[in-house]
Amino acid sequence: MAVKRAVQIGDPAIRTKSAPVASVAAASTKKIARDLVDSMRHHGLVGMAAPQIGINTRIFVTEIRTTDTRRRGGADPVRVFVNPKILKVSKRRVADYEGCGSVAYAGLFGIVRRAHAVTVSARGLDGKKFVLRAEGLLARIIQHEYDHLEGKVFLDRMTDMGSIMGREELLKRG
Numbered sequence: 001m002a003v004k005r006a007v008q009i010g011d012p013a014i015r016t017k018s019a020p021v022a023s024v025a026a027a028s029t030k031k032i033a034r035d036l037v038d039s040m041r042h043h044g045l046v047g048m049a050a051p052q053i054g055i056n057t058r059i060f061v062t063e064i065r066t067t068d069t070r071r072r073g074g075a076d077p078v079r080v081f082v083n084p085k086i087l088k089v090s091k092r093r094v095a096d097y098e099g100c101g102s103v104a105y106a107g108l109f110g111i112v113r114r115a116h117a118v119t120v121s122a123r124g125l126d127g128k129k130f131v132l133r134a135e136g137l138l139a140r141i142i143q144h145e146y147d148h149l150e151g152k153v154f155l156d157r158m159t160d161m162g163s164i165m166g167r168e169e170l171l172k173r174g
């Protein structure tokens with residue numbers, strides 16, 4: 001188990017476009033995925049991308065479960081996305097609150113409009129290509145983590161900066 005610090009905005013790693021993974025089978029790839037899962041759980045996140053542990057490579061992980069700021073909704077098991085590509089996004093957009101492990105120490109959350117559904121292809125740790133159609137929260141997390149690989153954070157996607165709120169206020173809303 002290796003929990004890594006969540007690199008914060010201001011660190012160049014968060015604003016750098018990440019490079020594709022050359023070998024999915026490499027031990028280093030598996031280690032990054034493992035460290036991301038450990039770190040995501042430790043920091044109470046439902047997704048985490050490699051740039052957030054200071055590694056500019058195209059891997060992110062997701063896992064939907066109950067956290068401090070997310071107490072309702074369904075669950076989704078750990079998924080690893082290596083060299084992901086967003087193939088399709090739905091026309092329907094949904095606005096909802098988002099936070100980010102790399103903005104967490106500032107404690108900011110804000111409303112971001114995202115596609116309700118998304119189709120993504122990626123390789124898993126077994127090296128096999130898969131295509132996943134996700135909707136709702138998982139689709140939101142995938143779009144958020146994919147943005148990290150492009151050097152973007154959720155604040156860049158906000159259209160109404162007036163919706164920004166601190167962590168305590170978000171918790172009040174359950």
Ligand SMILES: [Zn+2]
Nearest residue numbers: 099100101102
């Ligand atoms: Zn994030």
